[in-house]
Amino acid sequence: MSAVIEVNHLRKSYGQVKAIDDVSFQIEADKIYGMLGRNGAGKTTLMHILTAQGFATSGDLKVFGEHPYENEKVLRNICFIKESQKYPDTFSVKNVLDVSADFFPKWDRDFANSLIADFQLPLKRNVKKLSRGMLSSLGIVVGLASRAPLTIFDEPYLGLDAVARSLFYDRLLEDYSEHPRTIILSTHLIDEVSRLLEHVIVIDSGKVILDEETDTIRGRAYAVAGAASKVEDFLRGKQVIHREPFGGLLTAAVIGAGDGRDRHEAEGMGLEIQPVSLQQLVVHLSKINQVQGKEGERA
Amino acid sequence: MSRVAGVIRMQLKDWIWIALPWIVLLSAFFVNLILFATIDTEEENYTGALASIFIILFTNGIMTINQQFSFALGFSVRRKDYFWGTTAVVLILSALYAAALTVLTLVERASGGWGARLHFFRVHSLSDGSAAEWGWIMFVAFLNMFFAGFVFSCWKRRFGLKALFALLVVLALVLIVVSVLGTYYEGWDNLYRLLKPLSVGKLFTWLIIPPAINAFISYLLLRRTTA
Numbered sequence: 001m002s003a004v005i006e007v008n009h010l011r012k013s014y015g016q017v018k019a020i021d022d023v024s025f026q027i028e029a030d031k032i033y034g035m036l037g038r039n040g041a042g043k044t045t046l047m048h049i050l051t052a053q054g055f056a057t058s059g060d061l062k063v064f065g066e067h068p069y070e071n072e073k074v075l076r077n078i079c080f081i082k083e084s085q086k087y088p089d090t091f092s093v094k095n096v097l098d099v100s101a102d103f104f105p106k107w108d109r110d111f112a113n114s115l116i117a118d119f120q121l122p123l124k125r126n127v128k129k130l131s132r133g134m135l136s137s138l139g140i141v142v143g144l145a146s147r148a149p150l151t152i153f154d155e156p157y158l159g160l161d162a163v164a165r166s167l168f169y170d171r172l173l174e175d176y177s178e179h180p181r182t183i184i185l186s187t188h189l190i191d192e193v194s195r196l197l198e199h200v201i202v203i204d205s206g207k208v209i210l211d212e213e214t215d216t217i218r219g220r221a222y223a224v225a226g227a228a229s230k231v232e233d234f235l236r237g238k239q240v241i242h243r244e245p246f247g248g249l250l251t252a253a254v255i256g257a258g259d260g261r262d263r264h265e266a267e268g269m270g271l272e273i274q275p276v277s278l279q280q281l282v283v284h285l286s287k288i289n290q291v292q293g294k295e296g297e298r299a
Numbered sequence: 300m301s302r303v304a305g306v307i308r309m310q311l312k313d314w315i316w317i318a319l320p321w322i323v324l325l326s327a328f329f330v331n332l333i334l335f336a337t338i339d340t341e342e343e344n345y346t347g348a349l350a351s352i353f354i355i356l357f358t359n360g361i362m363t364i365n366q367q368f369s370f371a372l373g374f375s376v377r378r379k380d381y382f383w384g385t386t387a388v389v390l391i392l393s394a395l396y397a398a399a400l401t402v403l404t405l406v407e408r409a410s411g412g413w414g415a416r417l418h419f420f421r422v423h424s425l426s427d428g429s430a431a432e433w434g435w436i437m438f439v440a441f442l443n444m445f446f447a448g449f450v451f452s453c454w455k456r457r458f459g460l461k462a463l464f465a466l467l468v469v470l471a472l473v474l475i476v477v478s479v480l481g482t483y484y485e486g487w488d489n490l491y492r493l494l495k496p497l498s499v500g501k502l503f504t505w506l507i508i509p510p511a512i513n514a515f516i517s518y519l520l521l522r523r524t525t526a
């Protein structure tokens with residue numbers, strides 16, 4: 001298994017503020033990663049450093065085995081689609097595609113054109129005059145058609161409606177299965193992308209608080225649903241991370257595998273065991289991290 | 300494709316580079332031409348409007364950092380490739396602009412000021428030598444204008460707006476001190492005596508140094524600039 005990205009003890013501080021605080025992780029080739037976390041958690045800062053558009057304060061970083069800074073061999077294999085991408089005032093959508101063809105060696109013009117049609121982007125329109133959703137679509141087109149061995153999408157669907165978002169997920173999965181590559185999706189809309197992700201890295205307050213395969217994460221908690229009173233009985237003595245009442249019903253997320261005795265007990269009480277949503281788990285883990293962080297500060 | 304070539308192509312897709320200087324200059328030219336062709340005058344007419352194209356090169360030097368640098372960095376371009384690609388574009392366009400302006404100056408001279416005693420492209424004492432010398436002077440002037448704008452823009456991008464103001468204040472103070480000291484020690488007379496024997500063309504050959512220094516400083520600034 002080869003690591004596309006290796007990060008060791010990476011730190012980035014702005015004066016007293018630690019945007020990235022001793023972060024270490026690896027990203028393996030040809031997998032879809034989720035870089036999850038709240039706004040301001042440090043995701044974008046981290047991705048800027050990974051692509052040599054920003055600088056770390058300290059720590060080691062290797063992308064495709066080398067440091068990416070001013071490294072053409074590395075950079076030409078990276079496509080980083082960021083929410084804050086700027087475009088020259090005079091550029092049309094077509095100009096952006098032409099430039100992409102020059103800078104991304106694996107650019108597929110036909111694929112780009114079919115995506116442009118899918119997302120109904122006007123080729124001749126000035127990028128400055130695109131709506132927020134269209135601008136996001138343009139980023140998605142560039143990111144997918146670049147076929148870069150490392151493609152990073154930072155909050156790629158701002159302003160996109162549900163139809164366009166599901167179009168993005170579908171095209172991404174289709175093309176990924178034909179042309180495997182490493183994809184990192186950074187987002188706070190966790191549930192929507194959870195079915196795409198093979199591995200999840202959760203960042204909170206500049207720290208990595210979770211770095212695991214999606215399947216393993218799902219196994220760490222389960223949801224139980226049924227009549228509120230019965231569910232409450234079941235929950236006694238268990239670690240509950242989320243409660244969602246609906247009329248007389250209650251759905252609760254509980255830490256544990258949800259098999260063996262627990263499953264038996266639940267079935268005996270007429271309750272239903274379901275997989276838990278990734279979002280709830282991430283929210284829960286972020287909360288635990290914050291509590292621990294505060295305790296750490298006191299100690 | 301080489302990344303530098305990619306940057307050159309990217310820059311040339313921006314029509315502001317190619318079209319804007321000529322739109323401004325030629326519209327000024329035609330306004331002046333119509334004006335002076337309709338007024339019946341015995342005087343020679345100078346306009347000074349040629350300066351507009353040099354000012355546009357200065358503003359292009361400022362704007363490319365805002366317009367193209369962040370864009371290019373976001374599309375996985377190295378800072379180095381952006382710098383060399385942009386420098387190549389400026390060298391090529393400056394040469395083309397200078398050549399075109401030289402030709403227009405020659406036509407102007409041959410046609411007696413476009414038949415209206417209009418000296419739009421002629422600049423007194425600068426353009427009176429050979430065509431090659433006049434072309435060279437304009438080429439060097441373009442580079443001076445562009446990289447002056449470029450280095451300020453790189454500085455602002457690297458250190459922020461406050462640092463730009465600080466730099467301008469410091470530069471103004473340095474200029475004042477230098478001019479006072481120059482007057483006090485009679486440096487200006489000495490400088491004049493030193494430069495007097497040089498032809499205008501030779502003088503401008505020395506003026507290739509400031510844009511080279513500005514380009515080098517710009518490159519060092521860009522090396523540590525973030526997207």
